[in-house]
Amino acid sequence: MMTDMFGQIRLKVNLHLHTTESDGRKTPEEASAIYREAGYDIIAVTDHWKYRESGAIGGLRILSGAEYNAGGGNGAEGVFHILALGCSREPRIHREAGPQAIIDEINGCGGMAVLAHPAWSLNTVEQTKGLEGIGATEIYNTVSDAGESSRPYSGDFVDASACRGRLYPLIADDDTHYYNGEDETSSYIMLACSPEASDAELLEAIRRKAFYATQGPEIHLLREGNRIAVRCTPAVRISFFSNAVWARDRCVRGSNLTESSCEVQSFETFIRAEVTDADGKKAWSNTIDLRQ
Ligand SMILES: [Zn+2]
Numbered sequence: 651m652m653t654d655m656f657g658q659i660r661l662k663v664n665l666h667l668h669t670t671e672s673d674g675r676k677t678p679e680e681a682s683a684i685y686r687e688a689g690y691d692i693i694a695v696t697d698h699w700k701y702r703e704s705g706a707i708g709g710l711r712i713l714s715g716a717e718y719n720a721g722g723g724n725g726a727e728g729v730f731h732i733l734a735l736g737c738s739r740e741p742r743i744h745r746e747a748g749p750q751a752i753i754d755e756i757n758g759c760g761g762m763a764v765l766a767h768p769a770w771s772l773n774t775v776e777q778t779k780g781l782e783g784i785g786a787t788e789i790y791n792t793v794s795d796a797g798e799s800s801r802p803y804s805g806d807f808v809d810a811s812a813c814r815g816r817l818y819p820l821i822a823d824d825d826t827h828y829y830n831g832e833d834e835t836s837s838y839i840m841l842a843c844s845p846e847a848s849d850a851e852l853l854e855a856i857r858r859k860a861f862y863a864t865q866g867p868e869i870h871l872l873r874e875g876n877r878i879a880v881r882c883t884p885a886v887r888i889s890f891f892s893n894a895v896w897a898r899d900r901c902v903r904g905s906n907l908t909e910s911s912c913e914v915q916s917f918e919t920f921i922r923a924e925v926t927d928a929d930g931k932k933a934w935s936n937t938i939d940l941r942q
């Protein structure tokens with residue numbers, strides 16, 4: 651738990667990790683101890699096709715989770731990995747189910763369906779535009795930059811989707827598998843929510859985008875009419891992303907930067923921001939809908 655620069659209480663949450671219940675290298679108890687010691691308030695244990703109900707392990711709160719997938723290993727044919735978060739009962743999903751059936755069952759269980767690592771899966775907007783009921787997507791998952799993977803950043807997919815009007819809440823998480831110093835306790839969300847919140851209230855706060863995603867830096871994106879401002883902890887780079895492929899004042903580089911702002915144009919429909927600190931750690935804001 652942390653109080654941010656505006657006095658708001660924030661919970662530190664990793665919504666995606668694996669254990670020895672599937673292909674992770676630590677037991678649920680070991681994983682829970684690692685995250686608790688790193689100051690996390692909540693984790694979701696999201697083993698492949700293995701539902702873990704809400705509760706606590708070793709004193710750390712667990713949000714119910716699982717990861718389901720459709721498609722094999724060929725991105726050209728469509729690979730979909732979908733997290734089930736906060737379901738009130740175990741989803742009943744057939745191994746041959748397609749992505750829409752998986753999403754529908756998760757929502758039917760009162761949970762949130764999260765499109766996991768779209769960059770790693772090579773997801774395109776064409777593949778996902780017909781899918782209804784996705785509650786959030788990952789903009790970054792640590793493990794896709796560890797071991798034998800090198801495609802962790804889904805910002806291009808996120809922006810292409812936003813160009814089509816899909817402004818998903820943007821989660822960063824670890825998708826932990828190895829626990830070898832490369833993929834644990836690195837990327838997470840800072841959720842503005844009471845520690846006493848119910849599972850449903852946690853999901854509601856994620857849907858409201860009451861969080862930022864980060865590896866350490868704090869980031870806030872603020873709108874005042876056509877002026878969009880970032881406030882952050884000291885950074886070496888602050889960047890804005892929208893459907894404008896280029897515009898003025900969208901990237902500043904320097905040292906100890908704690909704010910930046912830009913003016914949006916009438917044709918811009920969304921905007922979001924990222925910051926990078928001197929250690930290379932990043933934070934990602936959620937997207938502001940400029941059509942409202
Ligand atoms: Zn996955």
Ligand SMILES: [Zn+2]
Pocket residue numbers: 666667668717766825
């Ligand atoms: Zn995973």
